[in-house]
Every structure is written in C-alpha cells, then in structure tokens.
Amino acid sequence: MIGLDAAMYGAAFGANALALSAVSALSARLAATRSVRGLLGAGLALCMAGCVGTGLLVATGAPAGWLALSMLVSVGSIGLVMGNATALAMAAVPRSGGSASALMGALQFGLAAAVTPLVGLGGEHTAAPLAVVMLAAGALAIGAFLLAGRRTTTD
Known part of the structure; x- marks a missing residue:
C-alpha cells in the first residue's frame, strides 16, 4: 500500500x-x-512525467505522500490517453470495429494480468518494482505513439 495506512490508501x-x-x-x-x-x-x-516522478521519489526514499501525488498525475492523465487512443485505433479500421474492439480489450486485460505479478516482485516494503513497471509501460506507450504517427504520415 505504498507506505500509507488503510484510510490514507483509501483516500488516495x-x-x-x-x-x-x-x-x-x-x-x-x-x-x-x-x-x-x-x-x-x-x-x-x-x-x-508522473512515472518519472514516481521513479525519482522511490529512488530517493521520499515520503509516501509525495509518491501518492506523482501517481495521481500518472493515473489522472490516463483520462486523456484511453479514450483518445481507442478513437484513433478504431478510426484506423472502420470496417472491422467489432474485431478491433475485442482485440483491444483482450490486450488490455492480458497485459494487465501479465504485468501485475511483476509489481509485487520486490515484496510489500518497496515501490521500486512499481516504478520500474510504470516507467517501462510509459516508455512503450510513447514509443507506440511515435511509431504510429510516423506510419500515418508515411503511408
């Protein structure tokens, strides 16, 4: 629970x-x-930015409250990511919307299931694996975003 008591974790x-x-x-x-x-x-x-903040806070041993704040930035920003990424993906395959939607849902749940155990590798007393997984996922997402933009402009 990233160093927060039950009430603070619930609030976060x-x-x-x-x-x-x-x-x-x-x-x-x-x-x-x-x-x-x-x-x-x-x-x-x-x-x-939130992922980098989380990584820096974990690396420096900052108080849990700061970690909760950097994670708030990461989680909140997903509100700009999920709907817009879905809209772009669906627009790319207008005649295969059902299949595309099913594939995206399966990938989201499958990747979440595959990555979740990695976060717990360090045990319950460190957030280091969480920071590493967040940074890796963020880097992959940005890489995919840049690659998709490059493919769109050259096709």
Whole structure:
C-alpha cells in the first residue's frame, strides 16, 4: 500500500478515481476543439512525467505522500490517453470495429494480468518494482505513439 495506512490508501485510491473521471470528462469536451492525437500526446507526456516522478521519489526514499501525488498525475492523465487512443485505433479500421474492439480489450486485460505479478516482485516494503513497471509501460506507450504517427504520415 505504498507506505500509507488503510484510510490514507483509501483516500488516495478515491482521489485517483476522481482524477481519472474528471480528466476523462475534460478530454471528451476538448475533443470537440482539439486534435485527438494531440490530446493523446499530452496525456502520454503527463503520464510519463508522473512515472518519472514516481521513479525519482522511490529512488530517493521520499515520503509516501509525495509518491501518492506523482501517481495521481500518472493515473489522472490516463483520462486523456484511453479514450483518445481507442478513437484513433478504431478510426484506423472502420470496417472491422467489432474485431478491433475485442482485440483491444483482450490486450488490455492480458497485459494487465501479465504485468501485475511483476509489481509485487520486490515484496510489500518497496515501490521500486512499481516504478520500474510504470516507467517501462510509459516508455512503450510513447514509443507506440511515435511509431504510429510516423506510419500515418508515411503511408
């Protein structure tokens, strides 16, 4: 529980849920006037900033409250990522929407199931594996974003 007691962990969990919901709602409003790809890029940049912050805080042994704050940035920014990434992916395959949606859902759940045990490798007294997994996932997401943008502009 990242060094928080049960009540504080519950409050942090609730704050993350609220941030994710609020940023998702904001993203939906912004999609009418902003580029979906731009919103996705902003979300990924914010997420990576939170991941880097988490990594630095874990490496320096900072208090758990700061870790909860950096994770709030990472989790909240997913509100800019998920909907916009889904919209871009679905737009790329307009005649295969059902199959694309099923594949995305299976990948999300499959990757979550595969990565979850990695976070617990260090035991319950360190957040280092969490920071490493967050940084790796963020880097992969940004790499995929950049690769997809390059493929779109050259095709």
